Amino acid sequence: MAKKIEISNLRVRYGQKEALKGVSFDVHKNEILGVVGPAQSGKTTLLKVINRTIEFIPGARVEGTVTIDGDNIQSIKNVNELRRKIGMVFPLPVGLPLSIYDNVAFAPRAAGLRDKSKLDELVERCLIQSALWDEVKDRLDSLGTKLSGGQQQRLTIARALSHQPEILCLDEFSIAVDPVTTMRIEDVLKELRSEVTIILVTNLVQQARRLCNRTAFILNGDLIEIDSNEVMFSDNPAQKMTYDYVHGNFG
Amino acid sequence: MSTSATTSPNPVTLDPQTRFRETALVRRKKFTEKLARLTFLTMTLLMIFPLLLIVSYLIYKAAPILSINFILDNPVRGMRAGGIWPAFLGTLYLVGISLLVSAPIGVLAAVYLNEYARENWFTRIINLAVVNLAGVPSIVHALFGLGAFVLFAGMGRSILAASLTLAIMTLPVIIASTKEALGAVPTAFREACWNVGATRWQTIRRIVLPNSISGILTGIILQVSRAAGETAPIMFTGAVFFKAIEKGDIFAYGLFDQSMALSMHLFTISTQVPNVPEALPYGTAVVLLGTVLLVNALAIVLRVYLRSRKKW
Ligand SMILES: Nc1ncnc2c1ncn2[C@@H]1O[C@H](COP(=O)(O)OP(=O)(O)OP(=O)(O)O)[C@@H](O)[C@H]1O
Ligand SMILES: [Mg+2]
Numbered sequence: 068m069a070k071k072i073e074i075s076n077l078r079v080r081y082g083q084k085e086a087l088k089g090v091s092f093d094v095h096k097n098e099i100l101g102v103v104g105p106a107q108s109g110k111t112t113l114l115k116v117i118n119r120t121i122e123f124i125p126g127a128r129v130e131g132t133v134t135i136d137g138d139n140i141q142s143i144k145n146v147n148e149l150r151r152k153i154g155m156v157f158p159l160p161v162g163l164p165l166s167i168y169d170n171v172a173f174a175p176r177a178a179g180l181r182d183k184s185k186l187d188e189l190v191e192r193c194l195i196q197s198a199l200w201d202e203v204k205d206r207l208d209s210l211g212t213k214l215s216g217g218q219q220q221r222l223t224i225a226r227a228l229s230h231q232p233e234i235l236c237l238d239e240f241s242i243a244v245d246p247v248t249t250m251r252i253e254d255v256l257k258e259l260r261s262e263v264t265i266i267l268v269t270n271l272v273q274q275a276r277r278l279c280n281r282t283a284f285i286l287n288g289d290l291i292e293i294d295s296n297e298v299m300f301s302d303n304p305a306q307k308m309t310y311d312y313v314h315g316n317f318g
Numbered sequence: 319m320s321t322s323a324t325t326s327p328n329p330v331t332l333d334p335q336t337r338f339r340e341t342a343l344v345r346r347k348k349f350t351e352k353l354a355r356l357t358f359l360t361m362t363l364l365m366i367f368p369l370l371l372i373v374s375y376l377i378y379k380a381a382p383i384l385s386i387n388f389i390l391d392n393p394v395r396g397m398r399a400g401g402i403w404p405a406f407l408g409t410l411y412l413v414g415i416s417l418l419v420s421a422p423i424g425v426l427a428a429v430y431l432n433e434y435a436r437e438n439w440f441t442r443i444i445n446l447a448v449v450n451l452a453g454v455p456s457i458v459h460a461l462f463g464l465g466a467f468v469l470f471a472g473m474g475r476s477i478l479a480a481s482l483t484l485a486i487m488t489l490p491v492i493i494a495s496t497k498e499a500l501g502a503v504p505t506a507f508r509e510a511c512w513n514v515g516a517t518r519w520q521t522i523r524r525i526v527l528p529n530s531i532s533g534i535l536t537g538i539i540l541q542v543s544r545a546a547g548e549t550a551p552i553m554f555t556g557a558v559f560f561k562a563i564e565k566g567d568i569f570a571y572g573l574f575d576q577s578m579a580l581s582m583h584l585f586t587i588s589t590q591v592p593n594v595p596e597a598l599p600y601g602t603a604v605v606l607l608g609t610v611l612l613v614n615a616l617a618i619v620l621r622v623y624l625r626s627r628k629k630w
Pocket of ligand 2 (some may be wrong): 110111112238
């Protein structure tokens, strides 16, 4: 298995509070890696390190290395180039105060794409992939902020796909989305696996079980275990804590 | 989660006959609500009442003299007759030039402070300075303008020196109000943009500025009335008691000329010149107030228009 992301000895502190305490693992190319763990265990922090938006948080300190395709992300000169490689979907949907079309076209335009027909094509493809196209195709110029919460979340996913990322990170994306739509998006993720590498942070252990090739279990900033789903969700994973967590008798 | 009516600890209140009956508590709440409403309404009316009184009193007193020629004529007979053209035009120049200077600088500084600057001791000092400068009395700005522009920069007492003094006076308030308008744009929008690899400037231009422009403009335009009303800063730096200019000529002043101004003219004819007919100062006040109200009304229209296009 080719390695897409290599994380080694990653430590993150917010002031005194240590959010990640030296975790190391790889993300394979074209896999869906699940990341599970209770609240406050550092899952969101991990994603913010990967696209370097952690730099916007005053007082956050990062140690250790993260490489993508072998390149240390700290040594990438143009940080926006890095962020364009990565699609990010955070738990709370954010429709930008622009039209639905412009929401999706925002990133490609920021990257310099001006060709109208290419943009049209891209917007349509991203909206189809995020299972939103059928609902909005007749009103692409109405405001993204006026969509329902679940629709805005799918718009956020469309935006995350719009700059054609190599890596897609989803952080509890299904919080604001109804179960039927969640299933549709999960199907899309399975298809996307052939093109992109996906990191799926989720509170729903069953979602990780359904969808992921491998799953990592993080607890209070420590990586407890990472393995293929067959092992993680079997009756005897390496750590007893893993067993307890995925079977819901934790704590 | 479902608790059926039969197992409820107080089944009486769930009886549809009595459930919505007015109790003493409900009546008391209603009364308090009414009282609060009335109090707030009274306070609002108390606010409006003096304003209406002042405006109507001014117009009543000024009525005999108000005409278009009152605005377009020079004062004559030792400022005891004629119009106010040099003062009116002077105020337009002073306010216009000062805002032309302070608005761009103020907005750009606020964008830097709110969007680019990291929180450290340097930006904390600047923010503290902005807040404190906004509270400095205008007479202090006047002295600063006299020292810095008139004497040190060698501009002499001139429209330019006076305008720059007014600009210094309005700058901190414009910075503060612009920062507030920018801060009202949710951070989540910025983060969403950064997440897809947009630069800070792209984010500011496409998202932050379009959604804060109404607040920014309102803050700037509110400074018009402040700049137009001040006497001290311009008295020290470029305004004169009397100066006749070409009637109705809007290019009558140069940057390095001295000029009259409405606020100072009002002060002069009401306190310094004897035997001025009563209608004259009132007329001047009406023109000053009218100009300011007109600009403010424009601001409100603009604000309503821009807010109607607000996108979240
Ligand atoms: N901006 C911040 N400033 C200070 N501390 C933070 C910040 N963000 C996160 N933390 C702390 O870092 C730790 C990990 O937070 P993180 O958001 O990564 O957890 P999480 O696993 O995503 O939790 P959840 O499942 O609730 O989303 C927590 O203890 C949290 O309090
Ligand atoms: Mg989280």
